[in-house]
Amino acid sequence: MSKTAHNTAVNSFNSNHSSYDVFRPSFNPILVNPFLVDLGLAEVIGDKFKFKTDKKIVEIACGTGKFTKNLIENGWTTNLTVIEPSSGMLTTFQKNFPQIKNVIQASSYEIPLQDNSVDAVIIAQGFHWFADDESLKEINRILKPGSKLGLIWHFDYCSPSQNSNAEDSKFFNDGSRYFNSFEKIGNNEKLFEKFFANQKWNEEVTKYIYGFDVNVPQYRHGKWRKVLLESKYFKNDTKDSFALYDRLISKEDVWKYWETRSYITDLSDEKKEEIKYKLFSIIDANVNENSYDPNTKLLIKPMVLHAVVVTVNK
Ligand SMILES: C[S@@+](CC[C@H](N)C(=O)[O-])C[C@H]1O[C@@H](n2cnc3c(N)ncnc32)[C@H](O)[C@@H]1O
Numbered sequence: 001m002s003k004t005a006h007n008t009a010v011n012s013f014n015s016n017h018s019s020y021d022v023f024r025p026s027f028n029p030i031l032v033n034p035f036l037v038d039l040g041l042a043e044v045i046g047d048k049f050k051f052k053t054d055k056k057i058v059e060i061a062c063g064t065g066k067f068t069k070n071l072i073e074n075g076w077t078t079n080l081t082v083i084e085p086s087s088g089m090l091t092t093f094q095k096n097f098p099q100i101k102n103v104i105q106a107s108s109y110e111i112p113l114q115d116n117s118v119d120a121v122i123i124a125q126g127f128h129w130f131a132d133d134e135s136l137k138e139i140n141r142i143l144k145p146g147s148k149l150g151l152i153w154h155f156d157y158c159s160p161s162q163n164s165n166a167e168d169s170k171f172f173n174d175g176s177r178y179f180n181s182f183e184k185i186g187n188n189e190k191l192f193e194k195f196f197a198n199q200k201w202n203e204e205v206t207k208y209i210y211g212f213d214v215n216v217p218q219y220r221h222g223k224w225r226k227v228l229l230e231s232k233y234f235k236n237d238t239k240d241s242f243a244l245y246d247r248l249i250s251k252e253d254v255w256k257y258w259e260t261r262s263y264i265t266d267l268s269d270e271k272k273e274e275i276k277y278k279l280f281s282i283i284d285a286n287v288n289e290n291s292y293d294p295n296t297k298l299l300i301k302p303m304v305l306h307a308v309v310v311t312v313n314k
Helices: 007-023 029-038 068-073 087-096 133-142 188-196 200-210 223-230 251-259 269-286
Strands: 042-045 048-051 057-060 080-083 118-124 143-155 170-173 239-249 299-311
Touching (some): 029 042, 029 048, 029 170, 029 299, 068 080, 188 200, 200 269
Parallel strands (some): 057 080, 057 118, 118 143
16 A cells, blocks of 8 residues: 655645635746756746646645745746645635645555656655655656756755755845855855855744744655655655745744744644743844834845756656
């Protein structure tokens, strides 16, 4: 019998899909469009992107469709199939995108599609939940020879997930005031450590919240990168791209954002109240005049969008 999707993922996303949809960030075309080019799904003509909507895409772990929105806006409908195990996520997905008909409730371990039938597989903010060879074998099975897998995540702090060289990576400025002072030489994890040091309140809040994530798979643990590099189902040709941005956010929404993390969603209301109180006190203790955007008076939260492309080995 094949494996099933992680319980914490399915249960927490079953209960928090509405707030997830509101408080999680969207995916900016500044990085997404070049990502689609790297996946063979678009080309650049002059200063415009032309999307190859005749190419068949499977998006695994579509959730409420935060990334799917980009594909739909770029013209995909019938050649797009989405896979998601959580019925809660799918309820919000279908409300958001009733025009998408190829919606399948399934997991990465058993994808009900034919061998060699797909031009690209995309996973947004999800591969860490099923970063294992069973999933990669199944993704390899449905991909056509020579085609690619694309992974994309937002992240809040440096981690082994960025253990690659800046010289081999692409960087995009999605409106970060720190972009020009961000060095692009050496190990990316080290570079991002300096990037996040620009806002101490965010560093401290993130480290506090990370104290609760030890028992569930997370992007930042970096296991996905090791699994991918060692897998015989994919070539050893991973390419990283990063878009740096500043999210402007109120103190209340910092909490609401973190509350959508599966490992926080799953806690009791009493525990959540305690964490919220502590989180506010960490913010208060670590803000200064540079912590706020002068126009909106909102907190500046440095963030990064990370895309990875790898070729199927078959
Ligand atoms: C953090 S959400 C990401 C959702 C969406 N892609 C986005 O970017 O907002 C992670 C998703 O992975 C899904 N998931 C977890 N395990 C999975 C598996 N084995 N196969 C497919 N999806 C899975 C969860 O149900 C959840 O919807």
